[in-house]
Amino acid sequence: MNNRPLILITNDDGVHAKGIKELTECLRDLGDIVVFAPDGPRSGMASSITSLVPIKYSLIKKENGLTVYSCTGTPVDCVKLAINEVLDRQPDLLASGINHGGNMAICVQYSGTMGAAAEGCVFGVPSIGVSLLDHHDDADFTESCRLGRKLARRVLKEGLPHGTYLNLNVPDIPQVKGMKICRQADGRWINEFKRSENASGEPVFWLAGSFENAKPIHPDNDTLALDSGYASLVPCKLDVTDYDFMNNIQDWIE
Numbered sequence: 689m690n691n692r693p694l695i696l697i698t699n700d701d702g703v704h705a706k707g708i709k710e711l712t713e714c715l716r717d718l719g720d721i722v723v724f725a726p727d728g729p730r731s732g733m734a735s736s737i738t739s740l741v742p743i744k745y746s747l748i749k750k751e752n753g754l755t756v757y758s759c760t761g762t763p764v765d766c767v768k769l770a771i772n773e774v775l776d777r778q779p780d781l782l783a784s785g786i787n788h789g790g791n792m793a794i795c796v797q798y799s800g801t802m803g804a805a806a807e808g809c810v811f812g813v814p815s816i817g818v819s820l821l822d823h824h825d826d827a828d829f830t831e832s833c834r835l836g837r838k839l840a841r842r843v844l845k846e847g848l849p850h851g852t853y854l855n856l857n858v859p860d861i862p863q864v865k866g867m868k869i870c871r872q873a874d875g876r877w878i879n880e881f882k883r884s885e886n887a888s889g890e891p892v893f894w895l896a897g898s899f900e901n902a903k904p905i906h907p908d909n910d911t912l913a914l915d916s917g918y919a920s921l922v923p924c925k926l927d928v929t930d931y932d933f934m935n936n937i938q939d940w941i942e
Contacts, residue, residue: 700800782808
């Protein structure tokens with residue numbers, strides 16, 4: 689029997705992205721690692737799954753304590769396929785990332801990184817998503833690795849409540865002040881598209897925009913923490929039921 693923890697790592701930037709390689713290296717001594725990630729970028733996939741075409745995977749690397757697979761599917765496909773068909777036991781931890789770019793506030797709803805973390809939670813695997821607020825391919829992941837490793841060690845030791853997964857975002861600064869437990873910022877993206885034209889003069893639209901906090905702004909939200917030089921840690925839940933509102937609409941069905 690292998691007594692070392694089994695850690696499943698995935699992402700939405702693709703198996704060859706720097707972020708997932710850095711995350712793999714900083715977690716290697718914590719357990720046996722299986723990387724099972726998309727064969728290319730899948731940003732913005734959220735919890736999407738592939739249902740109309742088959743998916744497949746291929747082995748990229750296998751060495752002592754580390755196996756790396758590439759998959760043609762989405763981040764959630766990767767989690768499903770790895771746990772259902774590839775791994776010989778349930779992972780002790782799922783770590784998704786390190787994402788090139790932040791997944792704070794409403795972005796958690798769109799993020800393939802966090803979609804994969806949520807899917808791990810569906811399977812009962814303690815799951816975390818780690819993101820760095822830097823989109824560059826050669827971003828410096830030093831601080832996000834340090835904090836991601838710290839969080840992974842604690843989750844391996846303590847576990848997580850049923851139906852809860854964690855969203856860690858790290859600011860792009862040389863020395864992060866620390867981690868703050870935060871709520872997800874309330875707000876939305878504005879001016880979301882940049883209009884241009886293609887070679888035929890037809891209008892095309894590029895995703896752009898900026899995030900705007902709703903008023904009033906809660907002082908413990910994740911965007912404010914990040915702006916202040918702290919990493920934000922938001923506990924997320926699979927159950928999206930509004931329990932408070934259930935009683936308010938009881939008479940709607942009577």
